[in-house]
Amino acid sequence: MSTNPGVIGGHAAPMLDVVEVKGNTMTLSMGPQHPSTHGVLQVVVEVSGEVVEKAEMEIGYLHTGIEKSAENLFWTQAGTVVERMDYLSPLGNAMCYVLAVEQLLGVSDRIPERAQAIRVMLCELTRVASHCVWLGTGGIDLGAISTFFYTFDLREDILDLIELSGGARMHPNYLRIGGLNGDIPDGFLGKLDGLIEKYPKRMHELRALLQNNPILRDRMIDVGIVSPEDAIAWGLTGPALRASGIAYDVRKAFPYSGYEKYEFDVPVREDGDAYARFLVRLEEMDEAMRIVRQVRAHLDTPGPIMIDDPKIAQPAKETIALSMEALIHHFKIVSESFRVPPGDVYQAIESPRGELGYYVVSNGNNRPYRVRTRPPSLYNLQTLKLLAPGNLIADLVVMIGSLDPVFGEVDR
């Protein structure tokens, strides 16, 4: 390993210099740069013709050391790196982190209702945006390239809303411990109404493009069937688990941030194949917009969006020039954050991929001691070991797409 600063250290995992041929099988390296592996995944497949005999996955090509970085940042800062794990639903990561820390602080029941409602709304919009990417890239994997343009157009509207409220399209650091970083600005609700109105027609177009398309059905039905027992044994959660018949959704089982107030269904199918996972996610998008419409009705009445505690919430900028106390609190929170009482907590949310859990440990300091992530994509992706053998390479592509892994989360 070189000691030259800035130079890479070490070799990667099995780098195949040539395609190996052994008897009747050929060993190929699919990835880590590949148009269809949804990120940096290396699947070393032993194929006999087009049929996969063995598939070994190599991950770690995006290992970022986020958990170690979080241990060296303040509680208020760690949310920014944690947000970059599952980069298709950054607000989901932030939500789980702030909920966990609020539990450790003991202030979970003092978060204002408006903040909770906006958090739920943004999480559901993020769910739709994430499923848009899944659908668009899933379509590209199958050759249905036009779907991509429709879904990403819908995603642009959602990203506009996230940018309007949080300041950035993807990693806004808008969800803070104690509430939110500022209220939603003027014009947000108008844009949200526009999206709510546009959505049903766009969804109808997407379904018309894909749902009964004979090629899609041929490629997805009976591909990658996961039985309920296997799903449990392999730790599968999220839409993939619900497509195998088990109706476990963290929002219903362990409601957080006011989800129990909203009416929504949890789509479940029993076939367990890629097509069932496809249908479950489409229906989830509809249910997510249903929640957004319900939250929208609550947002007309103004209210506080940050907890009323000067030790946790930065005082309003206007008060800093007037009150010495406000200035001191602001300075302390920004320069050295608050301390979180010692303890450990496991907080889970329903991310678009499944149960995202954070096991957060505090030793009383102003930095997290440990932020262990339970990444749904890691466990979802592992089931490929079960599903791949005996299928075609083309099916492998469909299966990876239907499991919807995000490598920022798998590798962290």
Added chain:
Amino acid sequence: MESMPGQFMLGKLDDVARWAQSSSVWPLTMGLACCAIEMMSVTNSTYDIARFGSEVFRASPRQADLMIVSGRVAQKMAPIIKRLYDQMADPKWVISMGACASSGGVFDNYAIVQGVDTIVPVDVYVPGCPPTPDGLLYALNLIQAQIRQGGRGGIFAKA
């Protein structure tokens, strides 16, 4: 290039080559992390990189001109990026998209290479975490300007 009466145009072959190259810079499909999602957004109908000539993203490095390193470069991925860069045919350009690719970004730790320019030569750096698709389009425009105004490329295209 001058246009002369009688449907003649006079110009240097090198300029014609540069005009063609800058109008058809095809990127390599190499998305690493969050920036890759914004790179995908730059191909959608709102931002539409195709109107600048980047009509297709080629999966094979042999067929691509531009490597957009979009995302954080982990220790394991670094040799792969070097190998992909080596496999690309000349002339080739590199855009380092985002803070992580340019300098390690928010991740100043053991796992992330502090700037992809320690591995491959970079032509344009795009700041942002992630940069908006507009930023990436501007970077592409800068590459096109570099090509047209005498940078790498042209009729005797060499590295």
Added chain:
Amino acid sequence: MPSSQTPSIAGLALDPTSVRSEIADAEILRIAPGDLRAKLEALRAEGFSMLLDIGGVDYLGREPRFDVVYHLLALPAKVASLAEVGTPRRIRLLVGVPESAPSLPSIQDMWPSANWAEREIFDLFGLTFEGHPQLTRIQMPHDWEGHPLRKDYPLRGPAREATPRPAFALKSNVPAGAPPSGKTAAALQKQIARARGQAPAPDGGADS
């Protein structure tokens, strides 16, 4: 700005897991490494069918040094509706692993999902799992030295630990120690004066 050195833990809780607050997130049980497999079998028979996660924590300074945390969830292992799933029980098994015997039995034959989780703990903490079919590094390159998530492993890795922060300053085109030219400050003063209407606008001067 975060410090580049992990702060000392003197004066802070050495064992946060012994501080039990009123957070009702899961049932918690601490067991010894030798009882792990038996306890997991018993819990599985009780209905804790899904292994959600295996995580590691390094409590440097505490004996035993490491904690390996098993999160289990009691879901029905068959087709089940929302009502049948209900509010499943959660349990968190904490296993203290000493540095002198950094090893645990592997449970990947009980739950195949444990395969990668155990490899990751081996990679990042250095704990071995007996009986694991392929205990190799999973996140770091295969010839990496050291276990990054241990508390005594520097954040930036041993190679760059001593490099000044931020590293990109080394790439600047202004040599270190170059005195400020004053041009920028003068230009800024001119700009302010213009904005106040005290000075005429320039016609494209070089330092406007």
